[in-house]
Amino acid sequence: MSEDKPTIQQRNNGPLVVKNLSSFRLADGSRGETKPVMALCRCGASKNKPFCDGSHQKIGFDSAGADVSSRDRIYSYEGKEATVYYNKLLCSHAGECGARALPIFNPKQKPWVQPNAGTAAQVKDVVEACPSGALRYSLPGEEAQTLADSDAAIAVERDGPLRVKNIAMRADHWAEGQSEQKYVLCRCGKSKNKPFCDGTHSDDGWKENS
16 A cells, blocks of 8 residues: 555554645635644544544543444345345435435335336436445445545534544444445444444534534
């Protein structure tokens, strides 16, 4: 690995240490200042979010995740034009699927994904917009794809996780279908799938400024 490529390292019971990052977006969409080495909060308690201020030590933050192997499963939804693959463990509840193609992705229907209710182009648009990589898709005769551009970047989601694209990071476990092309990292400190987000911030109503 080239030394100038961005990387993310996990400090045990501490922050995420990011090196060589050039593209960093804050929660308001503005471009954040980057430094050769940055420490980003993942305990949820920093008063200087998204940056670490040492609060993890004060609250006794535990960076270990739980055993989530029973939730690590890919569901397939086959359609005439496209097949959708979904790993619930990775879902950060960003809501892009329902916002962009509700007839296809609707939690109130069973099954909640119905590819034949729309077009392959609509499915592709949703998969591209999904920040967590929980959704992938394939066309007939092709393998499942995780869609993301090639830029290495981190974006802070307001009251949500860090959205990461194309940055190497060592983790004890990568879920089925998960890829470094794009993934989301917990910022609230409550995920059962640390360092990755599992949507707990949304379920608990976590607010970064509370």
